[in-house]
Amino acid sequence: MKYVFLIIPLYVALGIKRKEKDIAFFVLCGLAFLIGLFLLLFDGVYLAETVLGGQR
Amino acid sequence: MKKITVRQMLLLVISTVFSPAVRLFSSFYSASTNQSAWIAPLIAGVITLAFVFVLNGIMKSGRSFFSQAEFSFGKRGAKAVGAVYLIWGTLLTALQMRYYSQRITTTIYTDIGLDPFVIVMAVLCIFALNKGIETFARMNEMISALVLAVTVGIMLLLVREAKTDRLLPLDDGESVLRATASTAANFGYITFTLFFADKLTQKEKFLRKSIVTVSVISLLSLWLFFSVVATLGPAVIKKLEYPFFGVVKQITVGEFLQHIEALIVTLWIMSDFVIIAFIGSAMTELAGFLFNTEKVKQLHLPYYVICTVLVPFLGRNDGDLKLLSEKIFVPANLILLFFVPCVMLFFGKIKESFLRKKSLVKTEK
DSSP: OTTGGGGGHHHHHHHHSSSSSOOHHHHHHHHHHHHHHHHHHTTOHHHHHHGGGGGO | OOOOEEHHHHHHHHHHHHHHHHHHHHHSSSOOOGGGGHHHHHHHHHHHHHHHHHHHHHHHOOOOOOHHHHHHHHHHHHHHHHHHHHHHHHHHHHHHHHHHHHHHHHTTOSSSSHHHHHHHHHHHHHHHHTTOHHHHHHHHHHHHHHHHHHHHHHHHHHGOOOGGGSSOOOOOHHHHHHHHHHHHHGGGGGGHHHHHGGGGEEEHHHHHHHHHHHHHHHHHHHHHHHHHHHHHHEEEEHHHHHHHHHHHHTTTTTTTTTHHHHHHHHHHHHHHHHHHHHHHHHHHHHHHTTOOOOOOOOOOOOHHHHHHHTTSOOOOOOHHHHHHHIIIIHHHHIIIIHHHHHHHHHHHHHHHHHHHHHHHHHHHO
């Protein structure tokens, strides 16, 4: 699952060829890639731990 | 433009309720062994029924959720509110995907990791939504009928084992309050219907059909909780991870009807599919509003990629997820699905009356 974001560049490349896309598409793809990369780099970080911390 | 009826949209809400309702048992009884919480769907149902009038107020104004937000909070305010909804909705979709995969790997495929189930669900949602929410809503007409019929059938079989003395007394206010908050957070998904207001037909029937929908989901949840608590009792429920699954495993009718838990797993998957696709679709509509585009079809893939990568990031285990739901998502659901639409309608009404007075003064001059 952590590597799913790697399909984004491929999809963008193929998507541009097929149809005209607008800015929303590129922004969301960029976000998907960055979030995926961030979570891959910070592997082992969990939302429940980060937000709830001591309550767990 | 293709349109969907209010009835089709509300059937989506009915399908989404089954999966979280079944999951809620364990969180209801994790902290206490009091039986009072089974009454919660009734209270949550009454609250949601009152809330339906707020939704109808927005619907009657002829505006969609987004244009009402723009009218009430201004353009920038609406975008800011929309961004908060998008972040929360994305995490909510990821949470539902995690719950779905976790449940499958806990109950049937115990040797397999979460990955294949999450990826298959994401691909399925992208495929279904690319055909349009109209096609998805029509497909759901069959799913909701199946979910309702099988759930009612199973609960009728469960009634044989029920012992009503396990349901009383109703004396733990805190349990009831916690369970009501969780159930109301679940019923609040009805707000998402306003995200598709532009595509709806027969809007004049919204109030009547919404009241019927909320009544159906409340009674269904009440019956579900009633039958499981009366069959097992709170002390046993507390020990089981999926109490409803445990109860259904016990159902046998002679020799011809046994092991119907497989049917329940199928229903879970279908209900999970509807909830993940429904919230995902609402969020891509919202993303379309934030980026000023009507071509939301192109956004499905990047959106579900984000949700998929977020799935493992949510928590280490089932305990983390339950805590996350209880401490973060239930309050967030209550604020964003109930409170914000009320505020939005209130500000909208004030602005409308102000504008009316202003135009009256102008015409008098």
